[in-house]
Amino acid sequence: MSHGASQREPARVVATMSTIDLLDEASSGLFARPGRTALTVLGTVIGLAAIVATLGLSRTASNRIVGRFDEIAATEIVVSSRPELNEGISNAIPWDAAARLAQLNGVVAAGTLSSVDIGDGLVTTAPVNDPSRRTDFDLSVQAASPTTFAAVRATLSTGRFFDQGFSDRNDRVAVIGINAAERLGIVTLGTGPAIRLGDEVFTVAGIISGVSRQHDLLGSIIIPEGTARNLYRLRQPELVVVETRLGATSLITAQIPLALRPDNDAALKVVSPPDQQRVRDAVQSDLNLLFVALGAVSLLVGAIGIANVTLVSVMERTGEIGLRRALGASRSHIAGQFLLESGVIGFVGGILGASLGVLIIVAVSAYQSWTPVLDAAISFASPLVGALVGLIAGTYPATRAARLEPVEALRSGT
Amino acid sequence: MASAPTLQLTGIGRQYGEDPPIHALRDVNLHVERGEWLAIEGPSGSGKSTLLNILGCLDHSTTGTYLFEGQDVGELSDRERGGLRSQHIAFVFQSFHLLAHRTVVENVMLAEVYQHGSRRDRRVRAEAMLERVGLAHRTNYLPPRLSGGERQRVAIARALLGSRHVLLCDEPTGNLDTATGLAIMDLLAGLHADGLTIVMITHSPELAQLASRQVQIVDGFLTEGAA
Numbered sequence: 124m125s126h127g128a129s130q131r132e133p134a135r136v137v138a139t140m141s142t143i144d145l146l147d148e149a150s151s152g153l154f155a156r157p158g159r160t161a162l163t164v165l166g167t168v169i170g171l172a173a174i175v176a177t178l179g180l181s182r183t184a185s186n187r188i189v190g191r192f193d194e195i196a197a198t199e200i201v202v203s204s205r206p207e208l209n210e211g212i213s214n215a216i217p218w219d220a221a222a223r224l225a226q227l228n229g230v231v232a233a234g235t236l237s238s239v240d241i242g243d244g245l246v247t248t249a250p251v252n253d254p255s256r257r258t259d260f261d262l263s264v265q266a267a268s269p270t271t272f273a274a275v276r277a278t279l280s281t282g283r284f285f286d287q288g289f290s291d292r293n294d295r296v297a298v299i300g301i302n303a304a305e306r307l308g309i310v311t312l313g314t315g316p317a318i319r320l321g322d323e324v325f326t327v328a329g330i331i332s333g334v335s336r337q338h339d340l341l342g343s344i345i346i347p348e349g350t351a352r353n354l355y356r357l358r359q360p361e362l363v364v365v366e367t368r369l370g371a372t373s374l375i376t377a378q379i380p381l382a383l384r385p386d387n388d389a390a391l392k393v394v395s396p397p398d399q400q401r402v403r404d405a406v407q408s409d410l411n412l413l414f415v416a417l418g419a420v421s422l423l424v425g426a427i428g429i430a431n432v433t434l435v436s437v438m439e440r441t442g443e444i445g446l447r448r449a450l451g452a453s454r455s456h457i458a459g460q461f462l463l464e465s466g467v468i469g470f471v472g473g474i475l476g477a478s479l480g481v482l483i484i485v486a487v488s489a490y491q492s493w494t495p496v497l498d499a500a501i502s503f504a505s506p507l508v509g510a511l512v513g514l515i516a517g518t519y520p521a522t523r524a525a526r527l528e529p530v531e532a533l534r535s536g537t
Numbered sequence: 538m539a540s541a542p543t544l545q546l547t548g549i550g551r552q553y554g555e556d557p558p559i560h561a562l563r564d565v566n567l568h569v570e571r572g573e574w575l576a577i578e579g580p581s582g583s584g585k586s587t588l589l590n591i592l593g594c595l596d597h598s599t600t601g602t603y604l605f606e607g608q609d610v611g612e613l614s615d616r617e618r619g620g621l622r623s624q625h626i627a628f629v630f631q632s633f634h635l636l637a638h639r640t641v642v643e644n645v646m647l648a649e650v651y652q653h654g655s656r657r658d659r660r661v662r663a664e665a666m667l668e669r670v671g672l673a674h675r676t677n678y679l680p681p682r683l684s685g686g687e688r689q690r691v692a693i694a695r696a697l698l699g700s701r702h703v704l705l706c707d708e709p710t711g712n713l714d715t716a717t718g719l720a721i722m723d724l725l726a727g728l729h730a731d732g733l734t735i736v737m738i739t740h741s742p743e744l745a746q747l748a749s750r751q752v753q754i755v756d757g758f759l760t761e762g763a764a
Contacts, residue, residue, distance in 0.1 A: 135608070138619030138651045148650060155638035446634040449595060451623020451651035453616040529595040533630060 138451040140459075149463040152440075160468065163432040166425030167472025167512060168479060171505050174418030175480025176487075181414050183488055183496045198231070199336055200372055200395045202363040202379055215390050216360045216383060218348075221268045223382050224363065229371030234271025235360035236337065239264040239351045244321020246344055248307045262303050263343045264320060266351030272298075274364040275334045282312045282329025289328075290349035297325040300341035304330045320344065323354055337364060372396055422512060425472065429516035433465045437524040444524055445532030458525035462517045469513020473506035480505070542568040543703060543734050544592055548601035551587050551757075561587040562598070563757040569736060571702075574729040576748035577738040584757040585738040586707060592736055593626050593705045594618040623651040627696035631708035633688040635680040641691050642667060642676045648698040666694040670724060686717035693724060704728065706737040710744060722747050 140148075153160045204215030216235065217223070224233035245259040271277075272284045285296050297318060299309065309316045309327060316327045325346060334340050351357040363383070367375045376395040380388030437444070444457055481502060488495035544567070551562040561584045569575050569592075579585040590596035591603060594610055603610045605621060613621065627648070635644045645663035649656075667673055670690040680688055689709060696704055706725070710718030722744060729735050729749070737748060745751045753760045 135613065135617050136620035136624060136653070137614075137616040138623045139653055140651055141656065143656065144650045151639060151643075155636075442632075442634055443636055446636075446647075447651070448619070449593065449622060449628045449634075450648055451619045451621075453619035455616070456619070456651065530590045533595070533634065 138453050138456065140452070140456050145456075145459060145463060149460050149467060152436075152460065152464050153467060156436075159432060159436075163429055163468050164472045164475065166428035167422070167469050167509050168425075168476045170418060170422030170425035170512075171473050171476025171509055172479035172483065173421045173476075174415060174508075175477050175501055175505055176483035177414030177418050178501050179480060179484035179495070179497055180487055182498060183484060183493050186494070186496045196336075196396045197372065198367050198369055198396075200365040200367060200376055200379065200393060202365065202383065203361065203392045203394075204359070205390060205392050216363060218360065220360060220363045220383050221270045221274075224365055224375075224379065225270065227375055227378055227382060229368050229375050231366040231368055232270055232273035233363060233365045234274040235268045235348060235363050236271050237266045237348070237351065237357055237359075237361035239266045239346065239355050239357060241321045241355060244319075246303075246307070247319045248309065248316065260303075260306055262306070263339065265340060265343045265345045266348045266355075266357055267345050268348050268360075271345075271364060272331075274366050275337045275340060276366070277331045277340070278333045280330045280332035282327070285328055285347050290347035293350045293353040294347060295323060295325045295350060295354075296328040296347065298329045298331060298345045299327055300334075300343050300345070301330055301332050302342040303344055318344065320346075422508075426512045426516040429465050429468055429513055430519060433461060433517050433520035434523065436464075437461060437520045440524075441527060441532045441535045444527050445529050445535075448527075448529035449533065454525040457527075458521040461521035461524045462514055465517025465520070466510045466513040469516070470506050470510035472513070473509020476509060477502045477505035543571045543573075543606055544569040544736070545604040546591070546598075546601065547604075549588075549591060549598045549603060550600035551584070551591065551596070552599045560757050562591070562759075565601070565754075565757075565759045567752065567759060569734065571734055572729075572732050574725075574735040574749040575737070576745035576751045577736065577754055578740070578742060578745040578751055579738075579754035580740055583754045585740075585754045588754060588759070589705055589707055589736065589738050593628060594622055619651065623699075624653075625701050625703055627699070627701040627704045629689070629692050629696050629704065629706040629709045631711040633680075633685075633692045633712070635688055635691055637680055640677050640679060641672065641683070644680065644691055645695045645698055648695045652699050654699070663694070663698055666697045667691070669697065670694045684717075685713050686720060689713060689717075689721050690724070693721070693728075697728070702732075703734045703736070706735065708739055709737065710739075710741075718744070 202216065202220070218235070221233045221235050224230050241264050246262040246264070247259040269284065269286045269290060277284070280301060282298070284298055285294070288294075289296050297320075299307070299318070304310070307318060309318075309330070312327060312330070317324050318327060319325070325344075331341065331345075348357070348360070365375065365379070372395045376393050379393050380391050384390050447457060481497060484495050484497060487493075546565055546567040549562055549565040549567075550560065553559045553561060565588065577585045577588060587596065591598050594605070594613075597611065605625070608621075610618065610621070636647070639647070642660060642663050645666055646659050649659050649662075664673065664676055667676055670693050672687060672690050672694065675683060675687060675691075680691065683691065709725070710721050713721065725735060725737070726747065735748070737744075739745050751762060753762065
């Protein structure tokens with residue numbers, strides 16, 4: 124072996140370290156004390172698992188809240204006319220409004236609904252058993268298109284709904300709400316009960332036991348629209364009740380004025396539920412703020428743990444740092460190695476934390492019979508956040524390590 | 538430049554602190570030729586370690602110039618001084634400085650980490666160096682299981698890997714018993730015979746006599762010749 128070298132002035136070279144050597148040295152540093160490294164990783168794992176789990180669970184929970192909300196209100200649109208804009212216009216809402224809207228893609232059902240003025244007359248039934256029983260009531264009378272029953276999701280306890288034929292023939296039939304039926308003392312249709320609206324006699328065709336919207340229908344007498352026009356001179360439909368498919372309300376809301384009043388779209392007042400996404404976001408932001416704050420606190424504790432352990436490690440490894448400087452390492456090599464070690468701790472903590480968080484979400488959802496909602500972005504961001512936390516936490520210890528004078532470092536360690 | 542000494546110190550002073558200043562070295566003039574084995578002899582606190590650190594580019598002088606193979610070390614950046622150490626200067630310390638959790642051969646391989654070399658066959662080269670210092674049978678041991686003499690041999694093997702041609706030894710036998718210390722000195726003598734430039738500091742006149750040239754350092758002043 125020759126130790127001879129050229130006699131000329133050596134070219135200035137900077138110390139280098141290949142990436143693979145850097146990874147090798149950092150991993151050796153981490154595996155030198157596996158127990159301590161594992162405990163350090165644990166801090167980040169807990170912090171990130173808490174964040175991932177809480178974000179996921181809040182999303183899962185709010186998804187349920189929004190899901191319930193969807194069922195009831197998010198598919199409903201109610202169209203009415205603006206009286207102040209419709210002076211002298213008799214037909215702000217056309218009679219065939221329900222049929223027109225039914226053609227729109229996204230509309231599940233549409234029906235028109237109007238309250239009927241039966242003058243001074245009351246609703247009366249014939250006294251069946253009890254002559255002393257009161258038989259006349261001031262009940263609301265509504266005229267509905269046959270499709271209205273579907274649009275309000277009405278369910279029958281007995282009998283049937285009226286169809287378009289009843290309306291066209293101006294038949295004197297009525298469907299009555301369950302509350303109205305109780306007041307009128309009608310419990311069965313077996314006897315062919317009849318009611319009197321003022322002077323006109325109507326046969327009761329069915330009793331509605333429930334509706335999902337327009338709840339006052341349960342206390343009303345509902346008669347066919349054609350009959351109401353004929354007998355009570357109903358001038359125009361008062362409301363159009365529309366049920367849409369989920370997510371179609373904003374589109375349908377925009378289309379309704381054109382479909383019903385292409386000549387004057389300002390004549391209509393279209394009431395739709397608030398934007399779904401906004402509702403969902405609003406619910407989530409409330410929940411998330413709390414949960415993320417909790418997760419952030421645990422992450423901060425994890426970061427302090429990394430900083431603390433790395434700092435102790437720098438002090439313990441002072442001799443090693445001196446040796447590396449003697450072997451040619453520059454300050455940046457030393458800083459780089461310690462930063463990489465703390466970054467890897469954070470990264471591994473992030474992977475384990477995300478995995479643990481997802482497991483928690485799935486376990487809680489399974490226990491509660493919820494549908495787990497996982498945001499892939501959060502799971503994938505977790506290792507990066509962990510690495511970032513590790514790097515930030517490692518900055519101070521790494522700077523301390525890099526600032527060590529090699530002479531001092533070699534003197535202090537073995 | 539053809540005849541430039543390997544190491545040349547001119548008017549080197551090293552002062553620590555300001556109030557009051559401590560002068561560890563005062564106006565040191567020294568040159569070390571290629572292939573020389575120089576012993577720097579002196580009592581504790583005489584400044585010999587400071588001198589060795591300056592020679593090894595681990596510390597910088599406050600006055601004077603230091604030419605390493607003709608290159609002014611004072612002009613180099615931290616990274617460039619690191620580069621110079623990684624390519625040219627090897628160290629052997631009194632306290633060995635082995636990493637306890639790395640095997641013997643991994644400790645030796647560390648010598649090439651900051652060099653411009655390839656990782657290929659690094660382990661083979663490290664094993665060859667261990668064989669050269671008589672430790673082929675300890676390759677996969679962890680340092681705590683080795684005797685003091687064996688540990689210093691590992692440190693010497695590490696110093697040899699990477700083809701550095703200046704070896705700086707700081708009391709290399711200071712932690713060893715006499716017999717083991719002499720064996721280490723034999724090893725150094727062999728390396729010197731192979732052409733390695735060695736600068737060794739010691740407080741022992743007997744060990745200093747084994748070197749080809751001796752200088753004394755007392756209270757920061759350097760004088761040529763044996764004690």
